[in-house]
Amino acid sequence: MNITLLGTGNMGSAFAHQLHAAGHSLNIVGRDAAKAQALAARFGASTELARAASSDVVVLATGYGDAVQALRDAALPAGAIVVDITNPLTADYMGLTLGHTTSAAEQIAAALPGLHIVKAFNTVFAQRLAAGARVSATETVPVFVAADAEPARQRVAELARSMGFDVIDAGPLRNARYLEPLAGLNIYLGYGAGLGTLIAPTWLRQS
Ligand SMILES: NC(=O)c1ccc[n+]([C@@H]2O[C@H](COP(=O)([O-])OP(=O)(O)OC[C@H]3O[C@@H](n4cnc5c(N)ncnc54)[C@H](OP(=O)(O)O)[C@@H]3O)[C@@H](O)[C@H]2O)c1
Numbered sequence: 613m614n615i616t617l618l619g620t621g622n623m624g625s626a627f628a629h630q631l632h633a634a635g636h637s638l639n640i641v642g643r644d645a646a647k648a649q650a651l652a653a654r655f656g657a658s659t660e661l662a663r664a665a666s667s668d669v670v671v672l673a674t675g676y677g678d679a680v681q682a683l684r685d686a687a688l689p690a691g692a693i694v695v696d697i698t699n700p701l702t703a704d705y706m707g708l709t710l711g712h713t714t715s716a717a718e719q720i721a722a723a724l725p726g727l728h729i730v731k732a733f734n735t736v737f738a739q740r741l742a743a744g745a746r747v748s749a750t751e752t753v754p755v756f757v758a759a760d761a762e763p764a765r766q767r768v769a770e771l772a773r774s775m776g777f778d779v780i781d782a783g784p785l786r787n788a789r790y791l792e793p794l795a796g797l798n799i800y801l802g803y804g805a806g807l808g809t810l811i812a813p814t815w816l817r818q819s
Pocket of ligand 1: 619620623624642644647672681699701733736739
């Protein structure tokens with residue numbers, strides 16, 4: 613797939629590594645052009661904001677506060693598929709600035725109603741993403757995928773699987789209200805309780 617990454621930080625860098633390894637064609641856009649070019653050079657990627665509009669998928673890897681502006685700047689056409697990985701974190705990273713009756717994903721979707729917003733990867737630490745989906749011979753990190761448009765959900769599920777992740781269908785986009793607090797718990801466990809950033813939440817099923 614042709615993928616545009618918006619953001620060149622912890623998550624953007626880890627995505628670049630894994631998406632390149634999975635054979636995808638990358639376009640990497642950041643606020644800092646030099647940083648984007650340095651990252652892009654490692655993966656044979658372009659750095660053209662204008663190319664975002666013709667990408668199969670756009671990965672939104674900015675902070676939540678910058679998300680809507682970054683998407684507006686990208687001038688995506690109606691129907692574009694955007695992976696929203698953001699968590700609306702407080703300044704100390706130990707709380708959420710919204711929830712219960714809405715979510716970052718729903719707020720972004722409401723601001724840009726023409727786009728297909730897909731919540732995914734927000735429960736995967738950047739360090740886990742960089743290390744890869746495989747935790748052990750029998751355990752693989754899952755990506756929870758919540759979306760309202762079925763083809764968009766399938767496309768993002770396909771993208772996650774191409775990088776080796778399992779996929780858990782998490783229902784409609786409004787279920788981002790559950791996924792964002794789940795990421796909050798993950799952050800507490802990883803940083804607050806000291807379990808480290810290679811942990812990841814999953815769901816057990818009776819076989
Ligand atoms: N870190 C994690 O483990 C983790 C895990 C799951 C989800 N998330 C979520 O993923 C998102 C990114 O996290 P991160 O840790 O990668 O943050 P980060 O390291 O601060 O990176 C954010 C990136 O977004 C860029 N950016 C800001 N505004 C932009 C714009 N208008 N256009 C293009 N790029 C723009 C920033 O540019 P500058 O370099 O110029 O500031 C920076 O490169 C956050 O929403 C976070 O909640 C993070």
